[in-house]
Amino acid sequence: MKKSINLLIGTVLTLIFSVSIYIVDSYSLEKDNLELLILNNKYRKELKREIENINNISKCNSDDQECIKLSSSEKNLNYDTYKELLLRNLEESAIEEAKLEKIIQQEKQIEIKENNLEFIKGQWPVKEYEEVSSPYGYRVHPITSSLKFHRGVDIPAPENTDILSSDDGIVIFSGVQNGYGNVVKIKHFDGKVTIYAHNFINIVEEGDVVRKGELIAKVGSTGDSTGNHVHFEMIVNDKNIDPITGIEDI
Numbered sequence: 001m002k003k004s005i006n007l008l009i010g011t012v013l014t015l016i017f018s019v020s021i022y023i024v025d026s027y028s029l030e031k032d033n034l035e036l037l038i039l040n041n042k043y044r045k046e047l048k049r050e051i052e053n054i055n056n057i058s059k060c061n062s063d064d065q066e067c068i069k070l071s072s073s074e075k076n077l078n079y080d081t082y083k084e085l086l087l088r089n090l091e092e093s094a095i096e097e098a099k100l101e102k103i104i105q106q107e108k109q110i111e112i113k114e115n116n117l118e119f120i121k122g123q124w125p126v127k128e129y130e131e132v133s134s135p136y137g138y139r140v141h142p143i144t145s146s147l148k149f150h151r152g153v154d155i156p157a158p159e160n161t162d163i164l165s166s167d168d169g170i171v172i173f174s175g176v177q178n179g180y181g182n183v184v185k186i187k188h189f190d191g192k193v194t195i196y197a198h199n200f201i202n203i204v205e206e207g208d209v210v211r212k213g214e215l216i217a218k219v220g221s222t223g224d225s226t227g228n229h230v231h232f233e234m235i236v237n238d239k240n241i242d243p244i245t246g247i248e249d250i
């Protein structure tokens with residue numbers, strides 16, 4: 001009984017989601033494409049979670065007599081139909097997302113051409129902490145003491161301070177990497193990439209669409225680090241640049 005209720009709730013939620021997407025879609029002229037992309041992205045995440053749930057509950061726990069009592073054909077019929085619907089929605093939303101992504105990229109390219117820019121500048125990733133303890137360029141590495149190129153800037157801030165996305169974009173990596181510790185990498189719609197490293201925790205996941213100024217991680221000292229700070233990198237046309245030159249005037 002509990003499982004049928006779960007299934008029903010799931011179906012109703014999916015329907016509400018589909019309807020809300022439809023409504024938003026019909027007003028798309030008034031909504032900006034990024035908003036639609038974010039909505040679509042959240043919906044797709046929800047679908048993935050639901051499919052995972054279905055995969056889990058269609059396997060009976062050995063101590064769940066209620067689940068075992070259902071004949072397997074009866075159970076599978078329900079789950080299979082529902083799963084099929086979810087998978088179809090997932091496929092459609094992925095296509096929609098790719099379409100929106102392309103449109104936003106084109107909009108940015110127009111903005112770049114019209115203003116004769118190389119890329120679109122972003123915002124500083126930590127509020128109220130503007131000091132740089134270690135600039136971009138050659139420096140004596142604080143841990144190895146050897147002369148090494150520093151590909152970003154270090155911004156000291158207390159542990160757990162919010163780290164904000166420098167611009168609108170899509171998270172291309174969120175996890176742990178050698179040296180970087182917890183690191184978030186974001187690909188922006190104009191093509192630039194920003195990197196935020198040594199985080200205490202990462203808030204966003206790979207595949208998330210983020211807005212400029214959105215919370216993506218918290219300041220920490222993970223990886224090769226001697227204190228709480230954000231190591232912030234900016235990559236334009238596959239080359240690291242001094243992030244200071246890629247930040248808009250306040």
Ligand SMILES: [Zn+2]
Nearest residue numbers: 152153154231
């Ligand atoms: Zn650094």
